Amino acid sequence: MSALDELRQLRHGGAQVRKRDNKAAFWFLAPWFAGLLFITVGPVLASFGLGFTKYNLIQPPKFIGFDNFARIFSDERLHNALGVTFTYVLVSVPLQLACALGVALLLDRGLRGLAFYRSAFYLPSLLGSSVAIAVLWTQVFGAEGLLNRVLGFFGIEGKGWISDPDTALSTLIVLNVWTFGSPMIIFLAGLRQIPAVYYEAAAIDGASKWSQFWRITLPLLSPILFFNLVLQIIHAFQSFTQAFVVSGGTGGPSDSTMFYTLYLYQQGFSRFDMGYASALAWFLLLIIAAFTAINFWAAKYWVFYDD
Amino acid sequence: MTTDLRRRLSVPAKHLGLILIGFVMLYPVLWMIASSLRPGDEIFRSPGLILDSLQTENYVEGWNALTPSFGTYLVNSTILVLGCIIGNLVSCSMAAYAFARLNFSGKRWWFGIMLGTIMLPIHVIIVPQYVLFSQIGWVNTFLPLIVPKILATDAFFVFLMVQFIRGLPRELDEAARIDGCGHPRIFLQIVLPLMKPALATTTIFTFIWTWNDFFSQLIYLTDPDMYTVPVALRSFVDSTVATSWGSQFAMSVVSLLPIFLAFLIGQRYLVKGIATTGGK
Numbered sequence A: 001m002s003a004l005d006e007l008r009q010l011r012h013g014g015a016q017v018r019k020r021d022n023k024a025a026f027w028f029l030a031p032w033f034a035g036l037l038f039i040t041v042g043p044v045l046a047s048f049g050l051g052f053t054k055y056n057l058i059q060p061p062k063f064i065g066f067d068n069f070a071r072i073f074s075d076e077r078l079h080n081a082l083g084v085t086f087t088y089v090l091v092s093v094p095l096q097l098a099c100a101l102g103v104a105l106l107l108d109r110g111l112r113g114l115a116f117y118r119s120a121f122y123l124p125s126l127l128g129s130s131v132a133i134a135v136l137w138t139q140v141f142g143a144e145g146l147l148n149r150v151l152g153f154f155g156i157e158g159k160g161w162i163s164d165p166d167t168a169l170s171t172l173i174v175l176n177v178w179t180f181g182s183p184m185i186i187f188l189a190g191l192r193q194i195p196a197v198y199y200e201a202a203a204i205d206g207a208s209k210w211s212q213f214w215r216i217t218l219p220l221l222s223p224i225l226f227f228n229l230v231l232q233i234i235h236a237f238q239s240f241t242q243a244f245v246v247s248g249g250t251g252g253p254s255d256s257t258m259f260y261t262l263y264l265y266q267q268g269f270s271r272f273d274m275g276y277a278s279a280l281a282w283f284l285l286l287i288i289a290a291f292t293a294i295n296f297w298a299a300k301y302w303v304f305y306d307d
Numbered sequence B: 001m002t003t004d005l006r007r008r009l010s011v012p013a014k015h016l017g018l019i020l021i022g023f024v025m026l027y028p029v030l031w032m033i034a035s036s037l038r039p040g041d042e043i044f045r046s047p048g049l050i051l052d053s054l055q056t057e058n059y060v061e062g063w064n065a066l067t068p069s070f071g072t073y074l075v076n077s078t079i080l081v082l083g084c085i086i087g088n089l090v091s092c093s094m095a096a097y098a099f100a101r102l103n104f105s106g107k108r109w110w111f112g113i114m115l116g117t118i119m120l121p122i123h124v125i126i127v128p129q130y131v132l133f134s135q136i137g138w139v140n141t142f143l144p145l146i147v148p149k150i151l152a153t154d155a156f157f158v159f160l161m162v163q164f165i166r167g168l169p170r171e172l173d174e175a176a177r178i179d180g181c182g183h184p185r186i187f188l189q190i191v192l193p194l195m196k197p198a199l200a201t202t203t204i205f206t207f208i209w210t211w212n213d214f215f216s217q218l219i220y221l222t223d224p225d226m227y228t229v230p231v232a233l234r235s236f237v238d239s240t241v242a243t244s245w246g247s248q249f250a251m252s253v254v255s256l257l258p259i260f261l262a263f264l265i266g267q268r269y270l271v272k273g274i275a276t277t278g279g280k
Helices: A003-050 A067-074 A076-107 A114-127 A131-140 A146-151 A168-178 A181-191 A196-203 A209-237 A241-247 A260-269 A273-304 B002-036 B057-063 B070-101 B107-118 B122-134 B141-152 B156-164 B172-179 B183-194 B194-210 B217-219 B229-238 B244-279
Strands: none
Touching: A003 A273, A003 B070, A003 B107, A003 B122, A003 B141, A003 B183, A067 A273, A076 A114, A076 A168, A076 A181, A076 A209, A076 A260, A076 B002, A114 A181, A114 B244, A131 A146, A131 A168, A131 A241, A131 B229, A131 B244, A168 A241, A181 A209, A181 B244, A196 A209, A196 B107, A209 A273, A241 A260, A241 B217, A241 B229, A260 A273, A260 B122, A260 B217, A273 B122, B002 B244, B057 B070, B057 B244, B070 B107, B070 B141, B070 B156, B070 B183, B070 B194, B070 B229, B070 B244, B107 B156, B122 B141, B122 B217, B141 B217, B156 B194, B172 B183, B183 B194, B194 B229, B194 B244, B217 B229, B229 B244
């Protein structure tokens, strides 16, 4: 057999492998393609279409042009919901990440019982999104709840934290901060990758712990901080269960816990105004995309990449 | 000498601080468990954890408060969770194998779309999805909740598994290919057995997230016979007077128990799963 034959066979074989790959890939990805079409990207496009209609699931959708999108700009309850959601996101996420980073710093450097502490702090992140914890929160921050019992012990007069529109949202912010365990674990993994020699060298040069934190830890951890920030902001925008359970599905008192998602749910699944709910869904997508884009843009100025 | 002394003092101080933070954080949950075992009228009076006696009446009362009883909801949630776990394991591992090991046209593009869908909130797609599923009569079945998992829409797990497969030595599947194995066999007999840790992480996260998920279950399950634990718990809370905390707490504890068990069993995989997909 000549070298040419072998080469031809090789080329032939190579081509065959590539071709077979395409076919194999199609079958391996078939469920995922179907999911893309029917469950994720398809519905995203469909909801854009539905946004131009009036539709209550019973009568066929009726085209109404830009009415639903125009309504977004005049709907005052929606504007209030946006305010509530922005407050929730912009207050709870930085607080949550600060707690996560603070505790991660305490836990770093081979502290004894690390695994135990890590688990204890992580547990609330698993429980936090459940209805059960929302029920607990309703009691703890209620007028006769646990918090007021404890405050009473110190002689402080409490109030109904959840029934007061001024403080209802704060109880939900506390709940989100309470779930700092999962970003904490990501911080811990990041901290472990910072070489100890950096700190040793800095200590020899006489740098204080404080300046070590600002000049070594924080810059080297900034990609992780960025990742957590992007993820937790997206996550916080989607909060629903807690506000729903605590307010009994109303977003009250006085719409003070009316998250965007809760308003969308009410429009879509209580009033069956599917057209407006679709427009709201698209608007939410734009808001989250805008926040993420701003994050990525701002990252250029503060996130430090080693490589 | 002084740094040594400072170090010796700072370590116990650190432990004290951490224990205090942990205690304050977990106190409400511990108190809920304690209160669920107290007679109803005592809950408001006792902010402590120590019990005088064990009362199980809250559990009996809560269990039978709705028709059907709470056992039905636990069974429903279990069926749903199992379906979602199987769906995720099969479909996500298949997709991950394709992305990690196969060469196909437009791969980078598809991979980008897959990553993009990780960030896609359910709220954006729920309305047309609901329209679709209600047209084909799937409302009040578990299908709208399980079928998306069978179709690999939990892209987070696809990504997790892609990362894992990329870390496996390629020599293994190349050797198998020379021996005449096709992709299905390489996938089933070589890659899949090696990716057990990633499968375990997927199982445990799917379990916890599905068990806790409220939004989509609230929307698709409106018939009490089909209620899952979170939907039933919420309906129970809404239907009772606010003072019957005892039975509400009891059923809350029941609903959290599986999560807690999953956490105890799967801690290692949970921590690893978060650290690998989050870290690098």
